Amino acid sequence: MTKFDFTRRGVLKTGVATGAGLALPTIFTSQANAFTNEPTGDTVTLGFNVPQTGPYADEGADELRAYELAVEHLNGGGDGGMLNTFSSKVLDGTGILGKKVEFVTGDTQTKSDAARASAKSMIEKDGAIMITGGSSSGVAVAVQGLCQEAGVIFMAGLTHSNDTTGKDKKANGFRHFFDAYMSGAALAPVLAKMYGNDRKAYHLTADYTWGWTQEESIKAATEALGWETVETVKTPLAAGDFSSYIAPVLNSGADVLILNHYGGDMVNSLTNAVQFGLREKQVNGKNFEIVVPLYSRLMAKGAGENVKGIFGSTNWHWSLQDEGSKAFVQSFGQKYGFPPSQAAHTCYVQTLLYADAVQRAGSFAPCAVVEALEGGDSSLPGIDSPANKGFLFDGLGNGQTLYRSADHQCFKDVLVVKGKDNPTSEFDLLEVVEVTPVSQVWYEPDHPMFAGGSLGECNNGA
């Protein structure tokens, strides 16, 4: 026999709970506008969602500096930075579509749930029309999903997992940063050239989406060149001391250690590996080598001396001598007194690319922006592929770059870097060894490492 709770109190409780449940998803339903957060006044609000607390707070602070600089340039302040070098000339320093750019910030804490909550609050309470930023792939995938549902554009910050524009790609989401596959494809030939084709590699891998795709990518790329993979070991995030994972490496017969770690984990595992004297050892008659597939200058600083001579890849570096990079480093350096990080660069560029797309589309409506970013028929020279089309631009620091229509991923040259042996300043930690041409890091949208997802339909929300 079932007993129903038909007391006054019971009914009230149920009613309140149901009411709260119904009232929750108002951001998806309750506006009468044509699209979510349609700007009606003479300003437009962007939402910068960066880690302001937690282990990536320094990287987040650099992203925020870049965003503030981008807003300043969009509103006609400062020296204009990359607006002067950008191949698209529709932005004129009067804001976006004549509306002054304002911004709100959120704190991702580098936690998916916190990042979603802060993005949601910026969309719901502050009326942000676009969300951008972040320093982790876990966060990027989570926030991208939220933006898709809410009907706003997401311009990813630093996220390097294949999944962001692979199985988790969304129509409203765009990534300028490179990905793990590109790192592997760019790095492997350089490694083969430096260390030979007959190498045995041991992987330590951060146990989350980015680590998995990073390991898969670099493993495939090095094996294709004749390397053998001895062992792959997943390490817990923020393991602290990696000595118990490092110690067995020498005895495994491997002569290369690949650290698929980022941030604090990279600093610790690399420091531990150097402590154990791995780099002075000889194995299989060869010098033992360490590789860090994804470098960040801010993190390299944490590892100090230990990065010297170690190869990796990066999306952008302040020492690049093209006009766009020089202009960006100049205005960032003037304003803040030190050169920007790759995280700052990608965030600055994403903001400009968004503004430019809105300007070209003549509308803030997300589907119009998506159309402007993916709709172009231009393509990268020298790549013969039906997928080679989208929005082609130049002058933003990586040479000719394609925002590919098929998956909203940017394709551009990739930098292979090495920890500098004789740094001349505290910022001079990495030297660019090779600029790998985009044709070498190109992949088809249905590549197995990216398969499984679909962009779906763009969402205007409202």
Added chain:
Amino acid sequence: MDAILLQILNGLDKGSAYALIALGLTLIFGTLGVVNFAHGALFMMGAFCAVTVSRLLSLSFETVDPTKLDFLGNPAKVKTPYVEAWFGPEAGGAIIDWAVPLSILFAIPIMIAIGFAMERGLIKHFYKRPHADQILVTFGLAIVLQEIIKLFYGANPIPTPAPDAFKGSFDFGVLLGFDPNVIIYPYWRMVYFLFATVIIGGVFSFLQFTTFGMVVRAGMADRETVGLLGIDIDKRFTAMFGLAAAVAGLAGVMYTPINSPNYHMGMDFLVLSFVVVVVGGMGSLPGAVAAGFLLGILESFASMNWVKDIIPGIDQIIIYVVAIIILLTRPRGLMGRKGVMED
């Protein structure tokens, strides 16, 4: 065999850190009856004493070198540390190189002072409150301390290398007749282990062989009776809080070359140290030390590849599994005494 030896060695330095922190936690709990969740923060503050000393020693003045350019194309500023200008580049360089061991001298008074300030300023007011209140206030304090550190030093890890003399690693395997490169162990980790042994030995002899220590032990056993004998036990317990803070601080100072310190390193160690205390037995000093080393070594074993192949993810939960087993079989921990934390 070689792999097992290697992981025992590996467990020793991790165990040293656990043991030192757990020793301080147990001292505070045994004397003052306070569960101090800010103890990990003391470990972190110690590490940042080393960071501060190495920063102070490398304080530099800037001279403009017109032959070099900085990243904006202006003439570069070259930094010269004051100590190098005063004592010559060689002696000055050596002083900077030895910054971490030198920090010990600086850290002892600072950490004792921080300990006193914490106990007199805040924790004192919570003696008569329930344990839950003590945990909340000390946990809050830990968060405040780490946010202060983050404000001044940023969130990124800060490299604090060991002196050059201790760089690299020692090949134990050759000594024991194994092939070269099979059992290697970094010099600084050996230093850390020896240092921990000395500190632990020092604390035990202090408690065992001095009158002060005897009174403290008597107070831990029966606070009331010692008080009735006309001894101001509170003052001595405050001193023990200072001592515990210094032990945690020194553990942090010497840990900096092993892993670059950051603001949340204390929290990473805190939870494990509590498990160590519980496994060792609440209020038992030898238990805390023994459990520290035991869990350090077990954790190392659990991260071996063939162990992980049998039970995936065991490296992340081993400590808690051991804690559950110990608590089921010996509810008072390895060396716990009856009547502690049971009222």
